[in-house]
Amino acid sequence: xxxxEQHPSTLSVQEGDSAVIKCTxxxxxxxxxxxxxxxxxxxxxxxxxIRSNVGEKKDQRIAVTLNKTAKHFSLHIxxxxxxxxxxxxxAATGGSQGNLIFGKGTKLSVKP
Amino acid sequence: KAGVTxxxxxxxxxxxxxVTLSCSPxxxxxxxxxxxxxxxxxxxxxxxxxxxxxxxxGNFPGRFSGRQFSNxxxxxxVSTLELGDSALYLCASxxxxxxxxxxxxxxxxxxxxxxx
Numbered sequence: 001x002x003x004x005e006q007h008p009s010t011l012s013v014q015e016g017d018s019a020v021i022k023c024t025x026x027x028x029x030x031x032x033x034x035x036x037x038x039x040x041x042x043x044x045x046x047x048x049x050i051r052s053n054v055g056e057k058k059d060q061r062i063a064v065t066l067n068k069t070a071k072h073f074s075l076h077i078x079x080x081x082x083x084x085x086x087x088x089x090x091a092a093t094g095g096s097q098g099n100l101i102f103g104k105g106t107k108l109s110v111k112p
Numbered sequence: 113k114a115g116v117t118x119x120x121x122x123x124x125x126x127x128x129x130x131v132t133l134s135c136s137p138x139x140x141x142x143x144x145x146x147x148x149x150x151x152x153x154x155x156x157x158x159x160x161x162x163x164x165x166x167x168x169x170g171n172f173p174g175r176f177s178g179r180q181f182s183n184x185x186x187x188x189x190v191s192t193l194e195l196g197d198s199a200l201y202l203c204a205s206x207x208x209x210x211x212x213x214x215x216x217x218x219x220x221x222x223x224x225x226x227x228x
Binding site for chain 1: 116118145147154155157160168202204216217218219220221222
């Protein structure tokens with residue numbers, strides 16, 4: 001079935017450094033790739049997404065890139081801040097109904 | 113605009129009991145999807161409802177069921193609870209539900225279910 005792999009599972013960076021999280025997907029029909037941030041005790045929050053007809057999208061310190069040929073997409077956070085510390089999930093559309101298939105998550109820790 | 117509301121936030125149940133969780137989607141959204149989140153398995157898709165019909169179902173036993181009302185509010189039910197059902201249950205609201213149609217999904221805060 002459809003599968004989304006996410007790496008790394010944990011990531012620790014110094015404040016001000018960049019962080020990169022990578023995901024690969026298996027369904028060649030996937031056409032929508034959102035990223036969610038989940039803070040402790042809260043539900044996942046949509047932070048950025050990208051459609052299959054776009055190669056890159058930026059929103060302030062956050063960017064996402066997509067390589068459809070290689071079936072991978074990445075989240076880039078620049079100038080990280082302690083409040084960026086959270087678990088980040090990537091997802092891709094899968095199945096006939098286009099439901100989201102999630103990666104296992106990356107726990108990002110930003111050290112002050 | 114109000115977000116996705118899930119009630120209750122926390123539940124403690126005993127093995128063998130049943131439980132009902134509620135999700136009110138964002139106003140105007142017709143699709144509600146349910147996910148189970150556990151530390152080991154991540155976010156796993158349970159089922160999706162659109163216009164009161166179950167459109168898609170994940171790989172969970174029949175003890176897990178749901179329904180959707182005409183106002184798009186959804187409930188999920190778990191019968192004969194097992195210890196392994198302890199998890200955070202999340203619902204996500206979207207306009208169409210089918211992400212291939214280019215609509216975002218927004219999550220609620222979740223219901224933390226503990227089975228003892």
